[in-house]
Amino acid sequence: MVIEKIELNHFRNYEQLSFEPHEGVNLFFGKNGSGKTNLLEAIHYCALGKSHRVSQDSPVIYSGERVGSCNVTVRGKWGRNEIGVRLQPGDSGGKSVYIDRKKVKKLSEMMGVLRCVIFSPEDLDLIKEGPAVRRRFLDMMISQISRSYFIALQQYRVAMEQRNAILRTSKMLMQSPDPMIEDFEKAMSEYASTIFRERKKITEMMGEESFPIYREISGKKDEIFQIQYHSFVKKEEDLNEYNRILKENREDDQKQGITSVGPHRDDLHLTLNRKSMKMYASQGQMRTGALTLKLAQLKILTKISGESPILLLDDVMSELDLQRRMNLLQEIGTIQTFITFSDEGDLDASQGYRTYAVSQSDGRARIQEIKSGPETVKTLLCEPDFSYD
Ligand SMILES: Nc1ncnc2c1ncn2[C@@H]1O[C@H](COP(=O)(O)OP(=O)(O)O)[C@@H](O)[C@H]1O
Ligand SMILES: [Mg+2]
Structure with missing residues (x-):
């Protein structure tokens, strides 16, 4: 375009x-x-x-x-x-x-x-910083190719905020949570499955695209760059369990006033020769890694939409x-x-x-x-x- x-x-x-x-x-x-x-x-x-x-x-x-x-x-x-x-x-x-x-x-x-795909010096944060930066990267990218993903993301957040509000109120009043919490947890489970599946699919595509790009930019054949999606969902079937997990965690979550498990806590794991880049990579390798992620994003957006961003x-x-x-x-x-x-x-x-x-x-x-x-x-x-x- x-x-x-x-x-x-x-x-x-x-x-x-x-x-x-x-x-x-x-x-x-x-x-x-x-x-x-x-x-x-x-x-x-x-x-x-x-x-x-x-x-x-x-x-x-x-x-x-x-x-x-x-x-x-x-x-x-x-x-x-x-x-x-x-x-x-x-x-x-x-x-x-x-x-x-x-x-x-x-x-x-x-x-x-x-x-659009934006490259900036802050891209280094994709490697160096916490999971929130990488989730935002994935979310911005997938939203540009899937409106249903963007909607799921918005609705998941709304439902989670409602759940958290109920938990905080029940803590304050020292009462059991409002039964409405069931509805919000059900909604969270539904939206979480869309979020999880899309993120997993895109991460797999990112992995395939990134591998040759990293080699090309670094010029080093012995450096293997890999990406994995780290989720609260270990097996696909666990998705059906999310509703139950939320219920089980209510008491703990109430103490903190937050939802401790869900796609809002997931992460992308980036490794170079199977070692965490955040912990082991040099500044130059991190820069190459960040650039690779953005170029892979460019390729995937082009592939899926059929035109260049x-x-x-x-x-x-x-x-x-x-x-x-x-x-x-x-x-x-x-x-x-x-x-x-x-x-x-x-x-x-x-x-x-x-x-x-x-x-x-x-x-x-x-x-x-x-x-x-x-x-x-x-x-x-x-x-x-x-x-x-
Ligand atoms: N809301 C605003 N109204 C007027 N000027 C602004 C506003 N926000 C930022 N600026 C000005 O924009 C400039 C920064 O622009 P930016 O595009 O970040 O610079 P750069 O060329 O370094 O990329 C600064 O001079 C700042 O004062
Ligand atoms: Mg600037």
Whole structure:
């Protein structure tokens, strides 16, 4: 798919922007704090209805304003769509999503209209940090290809919050839990099975895709990268047992006011030569691992949906050595890509690509085209002296 137009209104430091990106690679140069990530964040909003870096909508609205919005016109294999996200936090309006100028009733309706994969320096957290980061990665990815997954995820959370609320109340009142808890546990079990099956299926696909990608990027044949889904469900049949497990755990859960078992506690286990990457891998291996996960995500989204998502590479080029950068660009091929750089020294290496300068003055961001690239990215990749060093 291709983004034909991006329009921002009071979004982060963009007072107003109307921008038509190139169908291939777009490079954005600018000092730190100029508005490069903000632009990618707007694309992420139009794909998933939320930011990739903050959980609240209010920081995203241009300082001093009450309403902010981002709009993207996307051309995919099913035609052209305009996606609009209007943010008005703290008001009854909240967040509204529009597809072709019609307000959608549920956020799930926007899933898959625009798909994106974002690479950022924080991807290292996928290896280094706790399970929540990896679950979020899986959830964001699967939601873009399965609306029923996104709905199951939302409904599971709602049912779990209700269960937790009942447990907390019963603790406070020193009474047995409200019988309604049965209904919420039943709902949790149903949604948990959709979540588990989808995550398991995608993790298996990730494993297959990742293995050769890791080798390719690292250039080391003896390094075996593997991914496994670690769940509270040990055997498929245990899924039927979830309802019973929830019931059994009520007393313990009541003490803590939380639900201790379920897909909200699952994890992706990443290993290199069968050793936990989090515990044993070097910084370089972790970087390769994180990049591998994102490239595998790209491949799977493309395979399942039958078209390439939009690629967003935020400040990751400077972290890769020349060989890894070249490998990454080869993988990208002709996919529409937005790449940001904060190092102006890299500007010399942008020959041939559509290049823009992002700057901020008086708190307002501005994007200016500084170079037009040739028609296709392919020719660029053949440039013999293509290098960022
Ligand atoms: N809600 C907002 N309103 C106005 N400016 C904002 C808002 N949120 C962030 N900014 C400004 O945006 C800039 C950071 O933009 P960002 O895209 O993260 O920078 P970078 O180019 O380094 O990626 C900072 O100057 C910050 O003050
Ligand atoms: Mg940035």
